[in-house]
Amino acid sequence: MAQLQPFHHAFPVHDLDEARAFYTGFLGCAEGRSSPVSVDFNLHGHQIVAHLKPDLAGRNAANPIDGDAVPVPHFGVVLQWHAWHAFAEQLEQAGVEFVIAPRTRFKGEVGEQATMFFRDPSGNALEFKSFKDPTNLFLSR
Helix, strand or coil: CCCCCCCEEEEEECCHHHHHHHHHHHCCCEEEEEECCEEEEEECCEEEEEEECCCCCCCCEEEEECCEEEEECEEEEECCHHHHHHHHHHHHHCCCCEEEEEEEECCCCCCCEEEEEEECCCCCEEEEEECCCHHHCCCCC
């Protein structure tokens, strides 16, 4: 199997300083390059870039999935099982307002996964998920 390569994701924010505080201070991302209109962050080895575009930030819709209104668009990371649970507990203790609180989706099915959604200060939806069996990540249900 080929080594997993980092993905790149660019997204709009309404305030770069607020984005910096959230992504570095709250999520623990290292900051990379920056300019007056964008900031790069390292999200678990992946490059995400906040672009100052207040008119586009926080535009969201939702799709029904397993009883939840899942925000669209969204992005995030698939964490190891134990890391996901520790992160979920950390967020709950910090009083994060969840769009979808930490839970297990598709119980008893091939795609069973732990998932949670919350928003950054610009309203961008983030999903962090985990599979007890990571080989199920791309299997169809």
